[in-house]
Amino acid sequence: MTASALPGRLVEFVGSLREHGIPVGPGETVDAAAAVDVLGLADREQLRAALAATVLRRSGQRATFDALFDLYFPVAVGAAESADKPLDAAELREALVAALAEGDEARLRSLAAAAVEEFGRYGNFGQGGSGGGGAGGMRGWSAYQALDRVRPEALLNRVLAAIRTDTGAFGDAVARTEARSRITRYREAVQAEARRRTAELRGRERIAHYAVPPQTDLVSFTNATRAQLAELRRTIQPLSRKLATRLATRRRRARRGQIDLRRTLRRSLATGGVPMRPAMRDRRPGRPELVLLCDMSGSVAGFAQFTLLLVQALSDQFSKIRTFAFVELTDEITGLVPAGAADPEGLARRILTRAKLTRWGMSSDYGGSLASFVDGWPDAIGPRTSVLILGDGRTNGGDPNLDAVRRIADRAKHVYWLNPEARSSWGTGDSAALEYGRVVPMHECRNLRQLTHLVTELLPG
Amino acid sequence: MQEPLFGSVDEVVERLAGAGYLASTAVATTVFLADRLGKPLLVEGPAGVGKTELARALAQATGSDLVRLQCYEGIDEARALYEWNHAKQLLRITAGRDEGWDQARDEVFSEEFLLPRPLLKAIRNPDPTVLLIDETDKADVEMEGLLLEVLGDFQVTVPELGTITAQRRPFVLLTSNATRELSEALKRRCLFLHLDFPSPELERDIVALKVPGLDATLADSVVRVVGALRTMELRKAPSIAETVDWARTLLALGADTLDEQVVETSLGVILKYQSDHRKAAAELRLDTLLS
Numbered sequence: 001m002t003a004s005a006l007p008g009r010l011v012e013f014v015g016s017l018r019e020h021g022i023p024v025g026p027g028e029t030v031d032a033a034a035a036v037d038v039l040g041l042a043d044r045e046q047l048r049a050a051l052a053a054t055v056l057r058r059s060g061q062r063a064t065f066d067a068l069f070d071l072y073f074p075v076a077v078g079a080a081e082s083a084d085k086p087l088d089a090a091e092l093r094e095a096l097v098a099a100l101a102e103g104d105e106a107r108l109r110s111l112a113a114a115a116v117e118e119f120g121r122y123g124n125f126g127q128g129g130s131g132g133g134g135a136g137g138m139r140g141w142s143a144y145q146a147l148d149r150v151r152p153e154a155l156l157n158r159v160l161a162a163i164r165t166d167t168g169a170f171g172d173a174v175a176r177t178e179a180r181s182r183i184t185r186y187r188e189a190v191q192a193e194a195r196r197r198t199a200e201l202r203g204r205e206r207i208a209h210y211a212v213p214p215q216t217d218l219v220s221f222t223n224a225t226r227a228q229l230a231e232l233r234r235t236i237q238p239l240s241r242k243l244a245t246r247l248a249t250r251r252r253r254a255r256r257g258q259i260d261l262r263r264t265l266r267r268s269l270a271t272g273g274v275p276m277r278p279a280m281r282d283r284r285p286g287r288p289e290l291v292l293l294c295d296m297s298g299s300v301a302g303f304a305q306f307t308l309l310l311v312q313a314l315s316d317q318f319s320k321i322r323t324f325a326f327v328e329l330t331d332e333i334t335g336l337v338p339a340g341a342a343d344p345e346g347l348a349r350r351i352l353t354r355a356k357l358t359r360w361g362m363s364s365d366y367g368g369s370l371a372s373f374v375d376g377w378p379d380a381i382g383p384r385t386s387v388l389i390l391g392d393g394r395t396n397g398g399d400p401n402l403d404a405v406r407r408i409a410d411r412a413k414h415v416y417w418l419n420p421e422a423r424s425s426w427g428t429g430d431s432a433a434l435e436y437g438r439v440v441p442m443h444e445c446r447n448l449r450q451l452t453h454l455v456t457e458l459l460p461g
Numbered sequence: 462m463q464e465p466l467f468g469s470v471d472e473v474v475e476r477l478a479g480a481g482y483l484a485s486t487a488v489a490t491t492v493f494l495a496d497r498l499g500k501p502l503l504v505e506g507p508a509g510v511g512k513t514e515l516a517r518a519l520a521q522a523t524g525s526d527l528v529r530l531q532c533y534e535g536i537d538e539a540r541a542l543y544e545w546n547h548a549k550q551l552l553r554i555t556a557g558r559d560e561g562w563d564q565a566r567d568e569v570f571s572e573e574f575l576l577p578r579p580l581l582k583a584i585r586n587p588d589p590t591v592l593l594i595d596e597t598d599k600a601d602v603e604m605e606g607l608l609l610e611v612l613g614d615f616q617v618t619v620p621e622l623g624t625i626t627a628q629r630r631p632f633v634l635l636t637s638n639a640t641r642e643l644s645e646a647l648k649r650r651c652l653f654l655h656l657d658f659p660s661p662e663l664e665r666d667i668v669a670l671k672v673p674g675l676d677a678t679l680a681d682s683v684v685r686v687v688g689a690l691r692t693m694e695l696r697k698a699p700s701i702a703e704t705v706d707w708a709r710t711l712l713a714l715g716a717d718t719l720d721e722q723v724v725e726t727s728l729g730v731i732l733k734y735q736s737d738h739r740k741a742a743a744e745l746r747l748d749t750l751l752s
Contacts, residue, residue: 027649031498038497039470039490046470049490053652059505059639062655103661169746170721174682177689177744233694 006041007033013072016208017055020064021218024055031055047073060217067192067212071204074196087114089149097155100182101162108182112189120146120194140201143187143194150190152183159183184227217448221303221420232448289320289384291412293373295391296325296348296357297364303420307390307451308337308347322380326369330376331355364394366432367401374404381408387415389440393426393433400432405439418445418454463629466496466523466589482511482518483667491654492519501612501633503597503648506656509700512636515656516593519632525589528631530579532600538607542617544576570621580611583631590631597647598637605647608635612650659701661688667701672708682719683708686745687731693744699731707731721747 010033014024035050048069056065087095092115099107123139159179160172199207213219219228263279292311311321325333333355337347351357373380381387387408393400409415419426419433423444426433436442445451467473473489484492492515495502504512520527530541550569557565577585583592594608611617615627635651637643659667661684668680675683683704691698699707707730716723725747732738741747 025649031500031652034498035494038494043470043486045486046490049487050494052487053491053494053654056653056655057645057648058642058653059655170724173744173746174686174689177692178685181688181692230694 006036009072010036012205013051013068014055016068016072016205017065019209020068020212021215022056022061022064028055044073044075060215064212064215067195068208070192070196071199071208071212074199077200087118089119092118092150093155096150096152096186097158097162100152100155100159100179100186103178103182105185108186109189109193112186112193115146115150115190116141116143116193116197118146119149120190120197141194141197143191146190146194147187152186156180156183217452219448220446289382289386290322291380291385291387292321292323293330293387293389293391294323294325295327295364296351297327303390303445307418311337324373324377324380325351325355325357326364326373327357328359328363328365328368329357330369330373331357332377363396364391365398366391366393366395367399367404370401370404370408374407381411383411383413385412387412389415389417390420390445391417392419392421392431393417393436393442394430395432397430400435402435402439405436409440415440416454417442418451419443420446422446466632467493469493476522477518480518480521481670482514482522483663483670484515485659485663488515488654488656491652495652496632498652499630501635501651502654503635503637503643503651504654504656505637505639507658507698507700508638509702510656510658511701512656513593513595516591516634516636519634520591523589523591523632525591525632526586527591527593528579528583528586529593529595531595532597532604534599534601536600536604540578541580541604541607542578542611543581543619544578545570546574546576550574572622575619575622581617581625583633584611584615584617584627585625586631587628589629592631592633594633594635596638597635598639598641598643602644605644609646609650658691658698661685664688664701664704668704668708671705672712675708675712676717679711679717679719680708683711686719686724689745690731690741693740695732695737695740696734697732697737703731 010029014029014032017024031054032051035054036047039046039050041047048066051069052062052065056062092111095107096111099111120141120143121139122142122145156176156179159182160175163175163179195207195212213228219232221232258281260279260281264275264277267277267279268275290311292307294308308323311323321334322332323334323337324330333351336351336354389405405415417436417440419442421431421433421444425431426437426442427435433442443450443454445454467476470486470489470493473493474484477484477489477492491502494500504515506512516529517527519525553569553574554565557568579592583590597605597608612633615630616624618624658664664684664687665680668675668683669677672680687699687704687707707727710727710730711719711723714723714727724745725742728738728741728747732741
């Protein structure tokens with residue numbers, strides 16, 4: 001790349017970052033250009049660090065940044081120079097076992113390039129291509145196809161055999177986690193390579209738009225992959241701490257300041273009417289109480305489970321948290337939630353087996369659930385309680401039982417409904433979201449960013 | 462524009478290594494840029510990955526004075542910028558009983574009674590300075606406003622004395638644990654560096670540097686186990702500081718290989734929560750010992 005093409009490339013790159021929800025202002029772009037000016041383009045890793053330092057502002061943006069950086073400032077054009085000479089599948093897997101066992105990153109990357117080159121091609125490249133995906137003139141490079149041939153996961157045992165040491169079960173366990181994360185890295189390298197090669201064919205912007213995964217906090221709860229869910233769970237802990245400090249400062253600020261006029265006057269009688277010692281108003285005691293009503297039916301279970309984790313993390317912020325789950329019936333699960341701390345994956349399963357939520361199936365019945373909640377736990381909600389209802393409001397055609405929601409709203413201090421569906425699909429089909437939304441405030445809550453916003457804004461401080 | 466501290470990125474790596482800090486490419490590049498572009502450097506990342514250590518090493522590598530401002534909730538201008546020494550002022554006033562008001566006023570608000578706090582100290586220092594503003598996220602939002610002003614122009618106004626401008630711009634390093642989102646305005650003025658766990662090779666070198674007595678193969682297994690622990694979902698993943706602590710512990714225990722027994726007894730050094738301890742023990746198959 002020549003120096004004269006750089007400003008254009010940089011602007012395109014920044015535009016693509018913006019499109020992925022990373023706000024980069026013109027000031028940052030200028031900084032980035034200044035940084036490139038100081039450093040030069042000789043070292044790609046330095047360039048990456050320089051751009052990251054100038055355009056990024058928070059930690060969660062790094063993965064998106066890296067994927068886009070690889071697209072806009074590629075390592076190579078065409079087949080990677082570092083790619084291995086043509087190998088067949090067996091040879092490639094043989095070499096991969098050795099590289100995985102040694103943890104040789106550079107070799108893993110070149111093997112990833114080789115895999116894409118050999119097995120990832122689809123569509124008509126003139127000579128027909130080896131894959132079968134040729135859909136009328138469409139051509140490109142497929143990571144899926146390459147990984148399907150190489151099957152790196154199946155190599156796990158061979159890799160383990162290659163790095164086996166004599167340290168017994170413990171050594172094996174360490175080796176196993178290591179091998180797993182190396183295989184994941186290999187997969188990611190193949191995906192990045194396929195993206196880069198396809199971008200050359202079909203235009204960088206298109207690929208940047210479609211193929212780069214979104215930032216973690218914009219991933220939707222309901223269709224997150226396993227890896228993304230794990231990533232989301234990791235972000236929960238700092239989020240709850242963030243909330244805790246925020247709440248603490250707010251409460252402290254409320255404590256100082258206000259003067260109690262009546263008591264100050266009473267006190268001033270002792271000093272002849274001169275208010276020597278002003279009396280401060282006492283802080284209103286008590287922390288808020290929280291009641292959660294979670295839809296645990298199949299369609300929103302991922303979301304509910306995730307929200308429960310947040311509740312778990314927040315539990316010391318409230319004097320009392322009671323959690324209820326429902327599918328067709330409502331049951332209290334307060335006792336199950338803290339016990340799930342060690343095993344977040346199994347939480348949903350345990351709730352479904354231990355609590356009585358269903359009569360027949362797994363489809364939700366809002367009317368029946370709300371009725372059984374109002375009848376079964378009339379004392380759960382008092383004037384100091386905030387109620388959070390988590391669910392998509394899809395009643396499967398049944399009676400939405402708006403009256404029950406109204407009764408909850410009358411008794412509680414606040415009621416909020418968090419809906420993991422997009423606002424545009426509320427009220428479509430069997431969704432009673434709009435009807436519920438008229439009774440209690442309803443908010444769209446599809447990703448971590450929206451959740452963070454809601455919890456910080458909504459929590460009574 | 463003052464003389465830059467470093468000539469190249471490689472020089473940064475070299476000189477920081479001389480001060481006992483092994484920097485990755487990302488760290489060295491960002492430090493180099495912060496120096497060249499004259500911008501403050503905001504370092505974010507989990508506890509124990511060497512944010513504060515970086516400032517210390519920078520000061521040592523460049524022969525600068527290290528001025529440290531530790532932020533905490535409720536820190537204010539008086540603690541960060543300057544204060545008047547009231548007690549001394551009162552003494553001065555009682556000592557000179559028969560002078561007039563004008564004279565007393567001029568005397569009392571002079572350099573002699575000024576107590577410079579870290580920010581003012583760093584700005585007035587004629588020698589090269591590294592200013593470390595530690596745990597910026599603990600301070601209140603008002604404090605950030607003050608920092609903006611000071612870091613933007615590198616000048617401080619003391620009403621009684623006038624404006625004090627930096628003779629020599631300090632190298633400013635802010636750290637944050639990301640417990641609170643810092644204001645956009647502050648972030649915009651800084652270069653951003655996310656310090657994360659190092660690569661296994663780098664971590665091995667760090668352990669070798671900090672715990673010189675440790676056997677190389679043992680250091681290797683220590684780094685591997687810590688790496689494996691980081692891939693688990695723990696409440697608090699072990700950071701470099703813990704790796705080094707663990708290596709030291711093993712040295713003190715006189716362990717020569719890392720087996721179940723040794724790990725089981727010393728796991729408390731790297732894991733700080735009971736639930737993490739249980740989880741790690743299960744995944745590393747340490748439970749076979751317990752039963």
